[in-house]
Amino acid sequence: MSLWLTLAVNSIALGGLLFLLSSGFSLIFGLMRIPNLMHGSFFMLGAYFGVTLLWQGVNFWVAALASAAAMAVIGGLIERFLLRRLAGEPLPQVLLTLGFAFIVGDLCLMLWTGDPWQPATPDHLRGVVQVAGLYFPIYRLVIVAVAVVIAVALWLLVDWTRLGAMIRAGVDDAPIARVVGIKVSQLFTLVFALGAALAAFGGVMGAPYLSVYPGLDFEMLPLALIVVILGGTGSLLGALVGSFLIGFLYNFGQAMFPDLAYVILFLPMLLILVLRPQGLFGKVVS
Amino acid sequence: MTALTPRRAAIAIALLLLATLPGWVGNSYYINIASQILLWAVLALALNVLVGYGGLVSLGHAGLFAMSGYSAALLLDAGHNHFTANLAALAVTLATSAIFAVLALRAIGIGFLMITLAIGQILWGIAYRWASLTNGDNGINVATRPAPFGLPLASAGAFYYAVLVVFLIAVLAMIVFVRSPFGASLRGTRDQPRRMTALGFNVWLIRFLAILFSGFWAGVAGLLFMYYNQFVSPQVVALTTSAEALLMVISGGSGTLLGPIVGAAIVVIMKNVVSAYVERWNLVLGVIFILIISFMPEGLVPGSVRLARAGWQRLRWGRTASADGPATAALRGGLAPSREAERVP
Numbered sequence: 001m002s003l004w005l006t007l008a009v010n011s012i013a014l015g016g017l018l019f020l021l022s023s024g025f026s027l028i029f030g031l032m033r034i035p036n037l038m039h040g041s042f043f044m045l046g047a048y049f050g051v052t053l054l055w056q057g058v059n060f061w062v063a064a065l066a067s068a069a070a071m072a073v074i075g076g077l078i079e080r081f082l083l084r085r086l087a088g089e090p091l092p093q094v095l096l097t098l099g100f101a102f103i104v105g106d107l108c109l110m111l112w113t114g115d116p117w118q119p120a121t122p123d124h125l126r127g128v129v130q131v132a133g134l135y136f137p138i139y140r141l142v143i144v145a146v147a148v149v150i151a152v153a154l155w156l157l158v159d160w161t162r163l164g165a166m167i168r169a170g171v172d173d174a175p176i177a178r179v180v181g182i183k184v185s186q187l188f189t190l191v192f193a194l195g196a197a198l199a200a201f202g203g204v205m206g207a208p209y210l211s212v213y214p215g216l217d218f219e220m221l222p223l224a225l226i227v228v229i230l231g232g233t234g235s236l237l238g239a240l241v242g243s244f245l246i247g248f249l250y251n252f253g254q255a256m257f258p259d260l261a262y263v264i265l266f267l268p269m270l271l272i273l274v275l276r277p278q279g280l281f282g283k284v285v286s
Numbered sequence: 287m288t289a290l291t292p293r294r295a296a297i298a299i300a301l302l303l304l305a306t307l308p309g310w311v312g313n314s315y316y317i318n319i320a321s322q323i324l325l326w327a328v329l330a331l332a333l334n335v336l337v338g339y340g341g342l343v344s345l346g347h348a349g350l351f352a353m354s355g356y357s358a359a360l361l362l363d364a365g366h367n368h369f370t371a372n373l374a375a376l377a378v379t380l381a382t383s384a385i386f387a388v389l390a391l392r393a394i395g396i397g398f399l400m401i402t403l404a405i406g407q408i409l410w411g412i413a414y415r416w417a418s419l420t421n422g423d424n425g426i427n428v429a430t431r432p433a434p435f436g437l438p439l440a441s442a443g444a445f446y447y448a449v450l451v452v453f454l455i456a457v458l459a460m461i462v463f464v465r466s467p468f469g470a471s472l473r474g475t476r477d478q479p480r481r482m483t484a485l486g487f488n489v490w491l492i493r494f495l496a497i498l499f500s501g502f503w504a505g506v507a508g509l510l511f512m513y514y515n516q517f518v519s520p521q522v523v524a525l526t527t528s529a530e531a532l533l534m535v536i537s538g539g540s541g542t543l544l545g546p547i548v549g550a551a552i553v554v555i556m557k558n559v560v561s562a563y564v565e566r567w568n569l570v571l572g573v574i575f576i577l578i579i580s581f582m583p584e585g586l587v588p589g590s591v592r593l594a595r596a597g598w599q600r601l602r603w604g605r606t607a608s609a610d611g612p613a614t615a616a617l618r619g620g621l622a623p624s625r626e627a628e629r630v631p
Contacts, residue, residue: 035396037403082576090396091343092579095536098345098529099575106569218525222407225400259418262411266404270389273401277392 005134007251013140013209015247016147020202021220022227022239023154024195030234031171032188034083035090037097039199040221041104046071046200047212048108051117054207060122064204068197075196079189101217109214118211143205150198151240158236167191226269232282241280304450314442318514321446323554324453325510330534330546331460332503337532338541339469340496341476343399346386346406347504348527352413354379354505355512355522359426360419368432376505382409383501387494394479406528414520425519428512439513449510456503460543463499472496526568530557533571537578539587548587 021043028036046067053063078100086092121139128135158164169177170184177184203212210216227246231238246265253261272279308317329351336342358375362368390401413420420426431439439445463469474482475489482489512518521527530553538549560570582589 029400033396035400086579090399094343094345094396094399095532095575096579099572099579102526102529102568102572102575106566106572110566218407222404225404229400229404259416260412262415263408266408266411269404273389273392 002134003255007255008248009136009140011248011251012244013143013247014250015244016143017202017206017209018223018227018243018246019147019151019240020205021199022224022231022243023150023236024198025224026228026231026234026236026239027154027191028195030228030232030239031167032191033090033171034192035094035097036192036195037094037221038078038101038104038217039195039224040217040219041101042071042075042196042199043203043206043220044108044212044217045074045104045203047203047207047216048112048117049200050204051112051119051207051212054119060125060204064201067204068201071200072193072197076189076193079192083192084185084189101221105214105217108217112212114214116211116213117207119208121208139208143209146205147240147243151236154236163187223265226265229269229279230272232279235279235281238279238281307450308443308446317442317446319554319558321442321449321514322558323551324446324449325507325514326531326534326554327547327550328453328456328510329504329507329531330538330550331456331543332500332507333531334535334540334546335460335463335472335496335500335503337535338545339464339472339476340493342390342394342493342497343532344390344402344500345399345525345528345532346390346402346404346409347500347531348523348525349406349409350379350383350386350501350504351508351511351527351531352518352523353382353409354508355518356413356420356426358509359428359512359518362428363426368430372432372509375509376502379505379508380498380502383498383505384494386501387497390497391490391493403525403528406523406525410520410523410525413523420520423520425517425521428516428518431513431516445514449514452506452510456506457543457547459503464543468492468495526571529575530571533575533578537574537586539589542587545587552586 021039024042025036025039028034028039049067049070050063053066054060058066082096083093086096125139125142128137129141130136156164158167166177166182167187169180170182170187174184223246227239227242230245231240231242245268249268250261250265253264257264307320311317311320329347333344333347336344354375357378358371361371361374366374386402386405389405390398393401414422416422431445433439434448437444439448471482471487471492474487475492479489482492508522511522534549534553535546536549537552538547539545556570556574557567560567564570578586582593
C-alpha cells in the first residue's frame with residue numbers, strides 16, 4: 001500500500017517538474033511555432049547553473065531565480081539575434097537550435113565533467129509532513145505547489161492580461177498585430193526568454209531529485225515533446241494534464257516494467273497520434 | 287557509341303579512382319575511412335529521399351539504421367547464418383519503417399520532424415534500457431563478417447569492395463528513383479500537395495512509399511555499419527547519429543544526388559580529423575550546423591556554385607551580383623510549400 005502511495009507522490013512531483021519544462025516548450029513550440037530543440041539544454045544548463053550556485057552556499061530559491069534569470073537572458077539573445085533572422089523557416093531553426101544543443105551539451109561536459117551532480121535538498125524543505133496517518137516528503141509537495149502556482153500564473157497571463165492578448169494577437173496574425181501597434185518581435189523575444197527561464201527554474205528544482213548529468217538535455221527534450229503532443233500544441237491545460245500523466249506513467253512503469261519504462265512513456269503519444277492527432281486539448285487547425 | 291562529355295568523363299574518373307582506391311591508398315586506416323564514407327553516404331542518400339525530394343525532414347533515421355544492425359546482430363548471436371540474419375533484419379526494418387511512416391505522417395512539416403525525433407528516442411530507449419534483450423550499454427558483438435560467394439570480407443580491402451558494390455547499387459537505385467514517375471510525384475507532393483491531390487494522386491501513399499524506400503536503404507547502411515564495426519551499441523541510435531546524417535544531406539546539398547555523398551565525405555573526414563586532435567566532436571558538429579545555416583543555407587555543393595558564380599559575375603561586371611539566387615530558396619523554403627496543408631500533432 002505505502003509503495004503505491006510513494007509512487008503516486010513521486011509521480012505528481014515528476015509531473016510538476018515536467019510541467020515547468022514543457023510549459024515553456026508549449027509557449028515556444030505550440031504558440032510561436034519555433035521548433036526549439038535546445039529546450040532540454042535550457043533545463044540542463046539551468047540545473048548546472050543552480051547547482052554551482054548552491055555549491056557556493058547560495059540560498060536555494062535565490063539560486064533557482066538567478067539561474068532562471070541567466071537563462072532568460074541567454075534565451076532572449078539567441079531569439080533576438082539568431083532565431084529571428086530565420087522567422088518562418090522551420091528547417092533552419094531546427095538546425096540552429098540542434099547545433100546549439102550539441103554545443104551546450106559538450107560545453108557542460110567540459111565544465112562540469114561527466115559525473116552526476118546532486119545537491120542536497122535545502123534544509124528548510126527537508127523532512128516529511130504527516131496527513132491522515134500518511135507521510136509526505138515536503139520537497140516533493142513543494143515542487144507540485146510551485147508547478148501549480150506557475151500554471152495559474154501563466155494561464156492568467158496568457159488568457160486574462162493585456163500582454164497575453166497581445167501575444168495571442170501576435171501569434172494569430174503577426175502583420176495585422178503590427179499594424180495596430182503591437183511590437184510582435186519584442187513580445188516573441190519575451191515569450192522565448194520566459195520559456196527558457198521556466199525550463200532553467202525547473203532544472204534547479206529538479207536537481208536535488210533527478211540530479212544533473214550529461215545527456216539530461218536529450219532525455220528531457222523528448223519528454224517535453226511527448227507532453228506537448230499529448231496535451232495539444234499551445235494548450236497550457238494540455239501541458240499540465242500531459243505532464244502529470246507522463247509523471248504517473250514513468251514512475252509506475254519503472255516500478256512494474258523497469259526495462260521498458262522509457263518506452264512505455266511514448267505509448268500514450270502514439271495512441272494520441274493515431275486517434276486524436278491534435279492532442280487532448282488541442283484545437284483542430286483548419 | 288556515346289559522346290564523351292565532361293560530366294561522363296568525371297563520372298568515369300571517379301569510378302576508376304573508387305575501384306582502385308585500396309591500391310593507391312595503401313594504409314588500411316585510410317581504406318577503412320573510405321568504407322565509412324561510402325556506407326554513411328548510403329544512409330545520407332536514403333535520408334535525402336525524404337529531406338530533398340519529399341520535403342519530409344526526419345530526425346529519427348538513426349532508429350531505422352540501428353534497427354537493422356541490431357536485428358541482424360541479435361539473429362547472428364542466436365546462431366543464424368548471415369544470409370538469413372540480413373534478410374530478416376531488412377524485413378524488420380521495412381516493417382518498422384511502415385509503422386514509423388503511419389505515425390509520422392499524421393503531421394507534415396515541423397510536426398513530422400518532431401514525431402520522427404520522438405520515435406527515434408523510443409528506439410534509443412529500447413536499445414539502451416531494455417538490457418535483457420539488447421545488452422544495454424554494452425552492446426552486442428558480432429563475431430564474423432560474411433563471405434558472399436566464398437569471398438571473405440575480413441580484411442579492410444575486401445570489406446571496402448563489398449561496401450563499394452552496395453554503394454554503387456544504392457546510387458543506381460537513387461538515379462532510377464529520381465528519374466521515375468514515382469520520384470516526380472514525390473517532388474510534386476513536396477511542392478504542391480494540394481494540386482497533387484486535386485490531380486488524383488494519393489499524396490499520403492506516395493509519402494508512405496517514399497519512407498519505406500528510404501527506410502530500406504537506411505537499413506542496408508545499418509547492416510554495413512554493423513559489419514564494419516562488428517559491434518552495435520545504443521550509440522548508433524543516439525540523436526547525434528540522426529543529426530549527423532541530416533548534416534551530411536544538408537551540408538552537401540539536399541535534393542541532389544551528389545550532395546549527400548559529398549556531405550558524407552565531409553562529415554566522416556572531419557569527424558576523424560577532429561577526433562584525432564580534440565575530444566569535442568559534438569561541439570564542432572554544433573558549430574558547423576550554425577555556420578552552414580548562417581552562410582550556406584542551401585548546402586556546400588550548390589552554395590559553392592552560387593558563391594563562385596557571384597564572384598565570377600562580380601569580376602566580369604565589376605558590380606555586386608545578387609547573392610539571393612533561386613538556389614537560396616531551396617533550403618529556406620524546404621518546408622514552406624507544405625505549410626498550407628500543415629497539420630499540427
